[in-house]
Amino acid sequence: MEEKNGRIVEIVESTEVQKQQKNSKRNLRIMIASLILAGSVGYGAMNLSQGDSKEGQPVVNVNTDYHISSDLNGIEISNISTAQDSIEETKSNPALYAVVTAKDGETADISYILTADDSNVKLEDDQQLVLVENYTEDELNSSFLYQKEQRQVSTDEQGTLTQAGEWQTTDDYIIRNDAPRNSVATRYVFKGTLSTVLENSPVVELPHVMLDNSELNVTTQDTLTDEQKVTLSQQAQNTIKSIYDDKFNSLQDYQESVQSNQPSFPSIQTTTSDERQQFLDKINQKITEMNQMLDNTNEQSVSEGKTR
């Protein structure tokens, strides 16, 4: 991966030839920006080679400085041949898709590019199909966007789910033609067809902060950052836990005093057990209220940011 950090030593005006070359790279600029938006490539330099193609077909070879790649990262050979065979048969449809294999949070390998007719190619769990350019209306309507959600889970020794937290949305989206596989800790929520998504642009919901060659007054503080959300959530949980610990210790003291004074009266045990349950119910209600308050805080903050 190329990582640049260089000092500028000279700035000159480009030549007319270079300006013409720039204009010819317009589609490439759009394509690479789309790949970044889709989360398919991370930082650094990117290129996508569109060398000579046979009979005007889209080219399969993709090279970037991200080592996109001769090694196929576990993609089944049958998938590759299927894709290539289909490309041989597809001559008129210009739509291109990239099959992307996620490597980590920042980078991904583009294994091959295929045409729209191949968009139903079998994908591995860690792969996604990314629309690259020139999509048709039919393709937009037949490609679905899913948002990944995760939750904390606990399992017993047999692997059976014993406890599960609330589902939390992530910033990860995948584009599929079939439903992705869910697990107890991860699920994919259908967000709509690509046409709907592109129309409403919810994939990257941004405050519009870009202006041509001028400075901006909008800051990123218009919305709560993920870090701030985590901090607020953690603070709320700590507060609840602290209240719970105090009250529960008091309850335990009370139970012990009752037991030590009147150990032979089981009815008292029953009473304290009921009280404990009532107390736990109240605590749970309090947690729900706090979570609701936190959600409202986030929504309010975002709303304020948008109206500035």
Place this chain on the structure above:
Amino acid sequence: MINKLDKVITLDDSSKYMVIDQGYYDHVSYLYVSKLDQDGNLTDTLSIFEEKENTLTTVKDNELLKKLADYFKKRAEKEV
């Protein structure tokens, strides 16, 4: 902030880039560039760099990178 659109920038490692687009975010200039080959021709290697204190550095913040990509994509789409 200096407009560097269509300028050719040479770095201290002798690498050359043509600025194909430029945007500002949070008082910082960002350049969408194409690397030049030895003959001065544009290559298909595109990068988004942050320009600060006379240096160009790779944009590593993924969210910022997406904001910039969205901006540069829309600008490129408007070009005829």
